[in-house]
Amino acid sequence: MSNNIELALHEIKNNKMIIIANNANESDIPAIFCPANFIDVGKIDFCKKYSSGELYLLISQAFLTKFDEKSRCSILNNGLVSYKNKSSNDVYCDIKDAVVDFNADKASIKASQTDILKLPDVQNSCLEIVQFAGFEGAAVICELMDENGKMLRGDGLMEFAKKHGICVVSTDEIKRYKIANVPFIQRTASTNLPTDFGTMQMHVYQNPITKIEHIVMMSNSENRFTKGQKPLIRVHSECITSEVFFSKKCDCKQQLSNSMKKVIESGCGAVIYLRGQEGRGIGITNKIRAYSLQEEGFNTIDANKKLGLPVDARDFTDAVSILYDLQVEKFNLYTGNPNKGKFLNEYGFSFDIISPQVELNEHNNRYLHDKVEKMGHGLVFGN
Ligand SMILES: Nc1nc2c(ncn2[C@@H]2O[C@H](COP(=O)(O)OP(=O)(O)OP(=O)(O)O)[C@@H](O)[C@H]2O)c(=O)[nH]1
Incomplete structure (x- = not known):
C-alpha cells in the first residue's frame, strides 16, 4: 500500500520533484513540488517550461510563525530564501530572482493548515509528505497546467510524469500513509473486565485532536494481535438509546452483545466501540429530533434529511488507526453496513464480511427493513 509513498519519499530526499494529485476532488489542481530548500533554478525553469500554472512558496501555518514577512526575509534554519539580503550566509537559494516574486500582494506565499486528516487536498498533502521526508513545512510548488491554462489530469498527467520520470502520489495515499505510520490514536489505559459473556480485555484509546475516547474489547488478555491471526472485528457506533436505555427501536444493542459473544467464542477478536458517533454521527439531540420525526x-x-443533516455523518478514520495499532492484518468484519467495508477497504485492509443476525420486533421492524432495502445493509433476520 505505501510502496509508492516510500518511493516518493526516496525521490524527495534525493532532490527530485514529485507530482501530487487529488483523486477525490477534480477541481483541486495537481502540482509538482520539492521541499523549499531543494529549489534551484533548474527546477524553476522546468516548471516554467512545462506548466502555465502558478508557482509559489507553500508554508505550513506552524512554519508561518517563523517567516518574517515584513522584513521580506525567510528565516529557515538551513536558509531558504532571502528577499533582501542575498549575501546572508543563511541563503540557500534566492528563488525570487529566478522566478517567484514574494510580494504578498501577488499571493505567491501561501500558508496551509496541514490537517490532512480533515482536508486531504494537494496543498496539505504536499506539506505532509515534505515533512514525512524529514524537511520543514515549506515547499516550492507549481500547479500543473497546460499552455491553455487547463489542468493536467488523468492520462495526460500520467503521460507527463512518465515522460519526465517523475513519481506521482495521490492525496489519499498520503493520508493513508499518515494514519498507518504516524502514531495518532493513543492507547491510554487497559484492564481485564468480567462481562455477562466472559472476561475480556478492555483498552481505552484517545484521539488527541478531538479528545474522544474509544473502547476496544478484546477476546482475552491480548494486547495486540499477532502475525497470522485472523480475528473477528466489530466496528460499532455508540447508541445510548438502546445500549443504556434498552430501546427496542434499533438493533444496536443486539449487535453489540452478539459481537461481544462472537468475539469471546472465536477466542480471537475485538469490538471497537466508537464514541462520538451517536445517531450515525449527528449526535443525540439530532437523533432524538429524528426519532420524533419518525x-x-x-x-x-428522510428524518435526517428533513433536519438538513447527512443520512450518515460517520467517519471511521479513528477505527482505522485503532486497527493499525492492534496490528490487525487479515480479519473477519462483523457488519451489515456496506459503507463500513468500503471505508476500510480504501485503507488496504483485507477482510471477509460476516453478516449480523438480528431479531425483529414491532418497534424495529420498519427501521431494519429500511436499513436493508433503502440503505443496502446485509442483515439476516431471525430469532
Ligand atoms: N440518525 C439515526 N441514527 C440511528 C437511528 N437508529 C440507530 N441510529 C444510530 O445508528 C448507529 C448505528 O448504525 P447502524 O446503521 O444501525 O449500523 P451500522 O453500524 O452502520 O452497521 P452494522 O455494522 O451492520 O451495525 C448508532 O450510532 C445509532 O445511534 C435512527 O433512526 N436515526
Whole structure:
C-alpha cells in the first residue's frame, strides 16, 4: 500500500520533484513540488517550461510563525530564501530572482493548515509528505497546467510524469500513509473486565485532536494481535438509546452483545466501540429530533434529511488507526453496513464480511427493513 509513498519519499530526499494529485476532488489542481530548500533554478525553469500554472512558496501555518514577512526575509534554519539580503550566509537559494516574486500582494506565499486528516487536498498533502521526508513545512510548488491554462489530469498527467520520470502520489495515499505510520490514536489505559459473556480485555484509546475516547474489547488478555491471526472485528457506533436505555427501536444493542459473544467464542477478536458517533454521527439531540420525526411517519433516512443533516455523518478514520495499532492484518468484519467495508477497504485492509443476525420486533421492524432495502445493509433476520 505505501510502496509508492516510500518511493516518493526516496525521490524527495534525493532532490527530485514529485507530482501530487487529488483523486477525490477534480477541481483541486495537481502540482509538482520539492521541499523549499531543494529549489534551484533548474527546477524553476522546468516548471516554467512545462506548466502555465502558478508557482509559489507553500508554508505550513506552524512554519508561518517563523517567516518574517515584513522584513521580506525567510528565516529557515538551513536558509531558504532571502528577499533582501542575498549575501546572508543563511541563503540557500534566492528563488525570487529566478522566478517567484514574494510580494504578498501577488499571493505567491501561501500558508496551509496541514490537517490532512480533515482536508486531504494537494496543498496539505504536499506539506505532509515534505515533512514525512524529514524537511520543514515549506515547499516550492507549481500547479500543473497546460499552455491553455487547463489542468493536467488523468492520462495526460500520467503521460507527463512518465515522460519526465517523475513519481506521482495521490492525496489519499498520503493520508493513508499518515494514519498507518504516524502514531495518532493513543492507547491510554487497559484492564481485564468480567462481562455477562466472559472476561475480556478492555483498552481505552484517545484521539488527541478531538479528545474522544474509544473502547476496544478484546477476546482475552491480548494486547495486540499477532502475525497470522485472523480475528473477528466489530466496528460499532455508540447508541445510548438502546445500549443504556434498552430501546427496542434499533438493533444496536443486539449487535453489540452478539459481537461481544462472537468475539469471546472465536477466542480471537475485538469490538471497537466508537464514541462520538451517536445517531450515525449527528449526535443525540439530532437523533432524538429524528426519532420524533419518525413518530410523524418519516423513515430513518428522510428524518435526517428533513433536519438538513447527512443520512450518515460517520467517519471511521479513528477505527482505522485503532486497527493499525492492534496490528490487525487479515480479519473477519462483523457488519451489515456496506459503507463500513468500503471505508476500510480504501485503507488496504483485507477482510471477509460476516453478516449480523438480528431479531425483529414491532418497534424495529420498519427501521431494519429500511436499513436493508433503502440503505443496502446485509442483515439476516431471525430469532
Ligand atoms: N440518525 C439515526 N441514527 C440511528 C437511528 N437508529 C440507530 N441510529 C444510530 O445508528 C448507529 C448505528 O448504525 P447502524 O446503521 O444501525 O449500523 P451500522 O453500524 O452502520 O452497521 P452494522 O455494522 O451492520 O451495525 C448508532 O450510532 C445509532 O445511534 C435512527 O433512526 N436515526
